Amino acid sequence: MKRISWIDIAGGIVVVAILALAPVFAASNYLTGVLTVCVIYGIWASSWDFMSGLTGRENFGHSLFIGAGAYTAGFMATIWFTNPWYSIPASIVVAVTFSLIVGFPTLRLRGPYFALAMLSASAILQRLCLIFWEYTGGEEGLYGLDPMMRSPLHYYWFVLAILVVTVIILTLLARSHWGLLLRAIRGDEATCQAAGINVTFYKIAALAISAAFAGLGGALYAHYQLQVSPPLFSVVTSITVIIMCYVGGIGSIYGAAIAAILLTLLTEMLRGFGEYRLWIYTLTLILILFFLPNGMVAPFWRRLTERFR
């Protein structure tokens, strides 16, 4: 297994410390809220990066798993009135189930077709939410969820801890033989088959793992916003996550998480620009695709810490 250098660990600790302490020093509930969303996007982004970054099978329908997890939490809270903590395992199970249902038929498709099939799947679910509005609350969705903890700050630390666990687990998997196999699948599937590897199994397993964390993030989001609505299933959500991974450096996982946090902060800061916000965001994407195809965060970090490796 590829050894993780001490400088990466040190860097990680520093980042987590900053993130954990920032709202304490700023003494601002607003910042806590913003950072909670940032961190959840970090979970979503790193989960996407694990599957699509490693295997090269870019999933344009990640919002399917996000929405599945969120709506599971929503249903459990508003229809069955369960304890919010049960949302966590439930959302994971539901998201993984979706990934198995959708993954089997679509993972044998080549690049762009897989991407678009997943996109269609998430769009179908968004449509279904609107069609069956009596059950799902339609455009407005479900609201009235209970928060998991009374203190927003404590909840933020909880979510941050989950992000750290997520990144650690996914990074360990990526550096292990599992990750090697996934990268081999990206290299050449036929050669993988010739090497005796059950390619389909590994692709589906990767998708399921990706979905599990995405769904978990969805549930956490639901219990933060205290409501869920169809835009969670939208293409925009999927694309936003993908952009974060590109900026972070595809396949690095920690890059995706950090880029997610930075970009969400950026979006928040751009609120002042009003309508121009999304436009600036999109232009940024275009610029990045052109000039930094390897992303910003991971290459930058690697260059910065070259001497310490």
Added chain:
Amino acid sequence: MTALLEVNDVTKRFGGLTAVKGVTFKLQKGEITGVLGPNGAGKTTLFNMLTGFMQPTAGTVTFNGEPLKNLAPYQVVNRGMARTFQLCRPFVGMNLLENVVVACLSPRANSDKDKEDRAQHLLEQVGLGGRGSEPVETPPYGDLRRLEIARALATRPDLLLLDEPFAGLGSSEIEPLAQLIKKLHREEHLTILLIEHKLREFMALVSRVIAMNFGEVIAIGPPEEIVKNPKVIEAYIGKTEDAHASA
């Protein structure tokens, strides 16, 4: 003695085109057999059907006494039949060692030992020892061929299929590779089936030749006889009158 591989009346049709027709032969354990034929004779299609990359339209393939039917390629490999490709397609973005480690992770290759250790050993066996950390983009084509063979060996095959192993190699690379194939045949008790164009190396390696043309087997026999077989000559050079006319 039951043959290691039995191919019975195997046929492959693509719509209106019949690429392979009624191919039948047996391979005994320990043989090195060659498949000879001009381009388009159906050799690679045959290989694809033996290894699960394509399913025959008709006919059966039996390996180690068990029929191979509707198996995915990785399943065929895990039964003991490994192959190399005509065009080397290694895993880019990784180094030589990692390329072999991937194959060491297959169920059949499973060993208690450290996978990296076994991969190192395999690289040494094929003559690439000590070069594990080289990225796969840099070595010359001949070395990539050896890497392919190492990758195939990792799965502990009983039968090794080599698809034009000498293709694309310079004259200085061919003889060492032929020696390597002979050495592995001895050391690993492999049965080998290989496709090749380059007659000289081919004839020196194999003990039996299956000659194909237009998807059908036209002759089977030892190399010395095949070379004199009129049908084989016709397939490669054309009818004797034409050969004289163009001479």
Added chain:
Amino acid sequence: MLQILIYGAVSSAIYAMLAVGFTLIFGVARILNLAHGSFYALGAYAAYVLTSVLNFPLFIAAPLAVLFVALFGVVMERFLVRPLRSSQLAVLMITLAVSLAVEQALFIIFGSEYRNVPSFVAEKLTIGGVDIGGQRLLALVMGVLVLLLLWLFIQRTRLGAAILAVSQDPEAAQYMGIPTNRIFSIVMAISAGTAALAGVLVSPFLTVQPTMGLLPMVKAFAIVIVGGLGSIPGSIIASLILGYSETIVAYLISTSWTELVSLVAVVITLMIRPSGILGRRAAF
């Protein structure tokens, strides 16, 4: 029943125009152009600007709008897409980015209220007892005409033959002296132009708002997948299937289910026959 027949035909014709452009640029240049819906929207908005703001008469505004969008498409392909051609997914992303940028720009400039474009044909006609707006009929007729012209163009002209050559093998075509890059631009112009024309034709009777390109985009994409990427006849057949399915679903069930039709069609196609009805290249 006749109503379904006629309205279904109108839908099919419009979708066909969109789908054909989409499949054409994919078939020739392997570009999955997610900005195709933007061309449609831009066509409608251009028509709006030219008629309502600049007060050009319709029959001048329409071709101008189409030309403008065709030019936009060519510029986009030349400067944003061509440099990234090595990665099909980077192309996907950048065309998506363009579509988002266009949508936002329209939103910023025009706001989200629906805009009105005057009709070419104001009268309503009655065919076999069914009322139908003249504009819708015009859309149907123009759609069929354009597709016919396109088909003839590709089959009968030298330029068309060049386009076919490039779609089969860009490198080989280049060796034979065909200026591949210029062909890409031409095909992009045609693709964007037909999408814009569709937008111009529907603008009088469909709502003109910044996100109008999204849904047709999904439908065009669905048609192209079902019909087979790269196959024009396939797209036409699939347009008919989907156009009619939607109209039937709208009448029998409800209009909110219509979007599901195309999405489900895509999923079914990808699962059963990924290459589509007439597609040459399979999806795997």
